[in-house]
Amino acid sequence: MxxxxxxxxxxxxxxxxHDLARVGTEPWTGVRNYTARNFMRDEMKEGxxxxxxxxxxxxxxxxxxxxxxxxxxxxxxxxEPSSPYHDPGAKREEPRWICVDVAYVETLPRLVALDExxxxxxxxxxxxxxxxxxxxxxxxxxxxxxxxxxxxxxxPRSSASAxxxxxxxxxxxxxxxxxxxxxxxxxx
Numbered sequence: 001m002x003x004x005x006x007x008x009x010x011x012x013x014x015x016x017x018h019d020l021a022r023v024g025t026e027p028w029t030g031v032r033n034y035t036a037r038n039f040m041r042d043e044m045k046e047g048x049x050x051x052x053x054x055x056x057x058x059x060x061x062x063x064x065x066x067x068x069x070x071x072x073x074x075x076x077x078x079x080e081p082s083s084p085y086h087d088p089g090a091k092r093e094e095p096r097w098i099c100v101d102v103a104y105v106e107t108l109p110r111l112v113a114l115d116e117x118x119x120x121x122x123x124x125x126x127x128x129x130x131x132x133x134x135x136x137x138x139x140x141x142x143x144x145x146x147x148x149x150x151x152x153x154x155x156p157r158s159s160a161s162a163x164x165x166x167x168x169x170x171x172x173x174x175x176x177x178x179x180x181x182x183x184x185x186x187x188x
Contacts, residue, residue, distance in 0.1 A: 004048040005145040006039070007128055008066070008102065009055040009136040017052050017064035017107050025103040028137075029075045030085045032097070036137035041098040043139070044068050050102060051140060051148060053128070054111070061113035062148050069103035108152035116157065122147050 008028065010016065020026055031037050050066040075097040077085035090096040117123050127138045 001045075002142075003067075004043065004045060005051075005140045005142050006044065006048060006068075007051040007053050007062070007126075007138050007140050009053045009128075011056045012054040012063070013057070016054060017104075020052065020064070020066060020102065020104045021107060023104075025069050025101050027073050027075065028099045028102050029077045031075070031099060031136060032085060032087075033136065036135055037097060037099075039137045039139065040071070040100045044071055044100050046071060049105075049145060051145060052102075055136075059111070059113040059115065061111045061117065062108065062152070063111050064107045065105040065149070066102045067105055068100050070101040073099050073101055075099045108149070110152055110156060112148055112151045113156075116151065117148070119157075120147065120151065 012018075015026070028040065031040065046068055048068040050068065051062045052064040052066050054060055054063045074095045075085070077083040078087040078090040078095065078097045079092060080086055085097075087096055114128075117126065118129055123129065123144055126140060126144055127133050127135065
């Protein structure tokens with residue numbers, strides 16, 4: 001059976017690709033969105049491949065690769081009263097929040113930034129590129145996965161085009177006020 005492909009967002013100052021490289025495997029806890037939970041609970045399978053996406057940072061983008069090591073993992077943070085992800089309605093005999101264990105595969109040679117993803121017409125249908133899409137776990141196609149891995153192995157666009165892009169960005173208003181970061185991994 002062919003693997004599935006996913007993009008999973010995390011804040012690198014909370015848990016980044018280097019943290020996953022250090023620990024090897026980690027349960028993807030703290031997801032408190034039912035759609036993201038349902039993807040992990042109902043659709044992910046062992047061996048599925050993951051684009052490890054750094055969010056709420058500058059620049060956001062795909063930083064590494066991982067794979068689903070185990071499914072059906074109970075998110076223990078739902079039962080911990082001291083956890084920010086505690087769910088008082090969750091019961092041990094009927095857990096509400098199920099996650100997966102994610103295993104490190106590799107750190108990409110370079111981060112493939114969100115702006116670069118947006119600039120590639122082959123990736124136009126990716127969920128992460130849709131306005132307002134904040135889902136922390138989302139499916140991607142095999143073609144999108146391969147395209148992004150290939151992009152990471154090539155040098156980034158020229159500094160002249162990056163400079164032009166920065167200048168254009170500086171003239172646009174920010175999408176949200178500074179300091180209002182979107183919490184993703186571990187804070188959904």
